[in-house]
Amino acid sequence: MSLNQLHKQLEEKNIKFLFTDYYDTIVHRKVHPNYALRIWAKLMIRELGLPMSIDELYFIRQESIRYLVDKLDKIDFEIPYNALKEEICKRLINSNVIQYEQKNAFINLFEDADVRAESSVQYINQDVLDTLKYFKSNGGKVYLVSDFYGSKSLFEKLLKHHGIIDLFDGIYSSAALEKSKHKGDIYKQLLSELSINAGDAMMIGDNLRSDYANATKNGLNAYHLPHKKYLKKNKRNNFGNDKKKLKHVINNLYKLTNKNSAIPYTEYIVFYHVFVERMYETCKKENIKNLYFLSREGQYLKKLFDSYQEFTLIDKSQKINTHYLKISRQASLQFSLQDIEIEKFGYLSKKHSNISIDDFLVTFNCPVKLKRQIVNELNVDSKTTINGFFKSTEIKQLKTNKTFRTYYDSHRASNHKAFKTYLESFNTDIKNEGIALVDIGWGGTMQESLYKFFQKEISITGYYLGLGEIYNIEPKTKRYGLNFSVMPYTNYNDKVLMANMQLYEQFSAADHGSVLGYSLDVKDFTLEYHKPEEKWLYDNHIKDHQKEMFDLHKSLLVDLESICYDTSLVQESISKLALKIGLFQNNRKLKFLEALSKGFYQNVADNQVGISYERPKIKNPIKSIMHFLMTPEKYFRYLVKLKPMLHKKNKVIAFLAPMPLIYLYFRFNKYVRFRILNRFFLLKYNTFK
Secondary structure (H helix, E strand, O other): OOOHHHHHHHHHOOOOEEEEOOEOOOEEEOOOHHHHHHHHHHHHHHHHOOOOOHHHHHHHHHHHHHHHHHHHOOOHHHOOHHHHHHHHHHHHHHOOOOOHHHHHHHHHHHHHHHHHHHHHHEEEOHHHHHHHHHHHHOOOEEEEEEOOOOOHHHHHHHHHHHOOHHHOOEEEEHHHHOOOOOOOHHHHHHHHHHOOOHHHEEEEEOOHHHHHHHHHHOOOEEEEOOOHHHHHHHHHOOOOOHHHHHHHHHHHHHHHHOOOOOOOOHHHHHHHHHHHHHHHHHHHHHOOOEEEEEOOOHHHHHHHHHHHHHHHOOOHHHOOEEEEEOOOHHHHHHHHOOOOOOOOOHHHHHHOOOEOHHHHHHHOOOOHHHHHHHHHHHOOOOOOOEOOHHHOHHHHHHHHOHHHHHHHHHHHHHHHHHHHHHHHOOOOOHHHHOEEEEEOOOOOHHHHHHHHHOOOOOOEEEEEEEEOOOOOOOOOOOEEEEEEEOOOOOOHHHHHHOOOHHHHHHHOOOOOOEEEEEOOOOHHHEEEEOOHHHHHHHHHHHHHHHHHHHHHHHHHHHHHHOOOOOHHHHHHHHHHHHHHHHHOOOHHHHHHHHHHHHOOEOOOOOOOEOOOOOOOOOOOHHHHHHHHHHOHHHHHHHHHHHHHHHHHHOHHHHHHOOHHHHHHHHHHHHHHHHHHHHHHOOHHHOOOO
């Protein structure tokens, strides 16, 4: 934009005071003006954990404005900012969205959320800004005069955000003065208050009536900036929708991560990002002050959560404290052991019921020399796998063996004491707060162990990326899968998202080994062992993979901040992404999966290395085909592993696998079921969900 004419008038008319508009003059918005208010609603709901939708809070604000316009006999820009806050609070309290005791928290956050929302969609008009700076450098004075819903302090925060607050000698908002440029009564007050001769001042802005006509009526000089382009842009921004915007961001990331220059499967960051966002929102809703991220996947999840919170948090005094708790299934077994006569070895007996005596003793970190002594005393073959070990005569013999019992009692006591000291080192009020665990999933083994450790007196709540198993959940051991869950029931999206759970684990692997147990004699209280295969995998693949994902996470923070999406919209989007990832696997991805498999390590029982592939049990091929055609999502967990399995056997056959057709069928099937049949049939109650 050329402002030569403005420069010329400023010099010819010897202007000493320059009044300037803000919107579409100094800054422009990337969205429609009202969309900024929807972003405000999104921020308020997220930060305060409000039980309502973005649109509900947005419409409450809009209705409050309309009510105050009639009540106060003012136009919307003249309504006092504090009056608007109070009116919205009244409506929320009356609707039981917030309690009266929460009113101050709502009001205190209100302005900062407006600042965050507005600043996220604004960008500087550099030509006008350069003109103002030039005028200021030549001795002129610059005043901001805007018809705006906010307070003076809100404007000051926006100007500080843009780094231009020192440019202005005064800031005037219609809401603060209860007068406006639109009516024209603001000019007289400003001229009087500043003791300015109208002929020495000029108003510049984009609104013909407010910034030009009404200014000249009050004796000021005025310059009208071209506005049609931005008016048309605002009208265009009324079109489109949140779903389209969200889809655009995820599709762009998917394309970026599938370039040859990208590390395979870095698009998984979308699933992690969604998880930490939901974890943050859950903390605000449940008033959780401390989170305990469980090793080892929790190391990367904590890093992402901390980054998300640092970017998102508006009121720094409400920061959620995050802790990294080093633990494993094997380690949790050590400190939760009960007297040998009543111990049921729950997780071991459920997951590894067929093991050898050697494997069983290793699980308790039994020293090699002592293990040999116990085996010799029992006079048994310790290396042979025993079917139904935990109901066998061998386990009964072990329980009566004095050497084993002595070690067992000493071992569980020392681990219990060391782990208790370890927990106390976090300096948190576990007794009153309970423990909020964060982990990748899938059932809650370590959650159960902690519950037993505290003798079932402390609430141990689990928040997992996914919940894939149902344990004996009690009131104090509730657990939630934030991305997918078998509780309270699985739906279409859950089936798709839980298809490749091992990869969620692999891509969030830690830089340290597994915790075997606890001791007061070592640093940080943990006994650890890093399996060579795992270390090799982390150093050569996972480390760089996580770094690349973290950079993408940083981009998502910015790209998603100004989009008003809800949970259902995100769930649909990540489900569709999971379909693409699972079915479209090129050679680079398949080779990467082979490398991952070499470092996948179970730290209990027989220490299995490698990603396992469960084959479908097909008794009746025709029935199975019919079931697939009806509900293909139930077979997706097999399909995602089909191409990697074929690739190992025959690369040509793997290449010819009709994955694009399968993907199209999934999309067709979903459309028919949920868009067409759903309207006319009751099949969802007996066939579909």
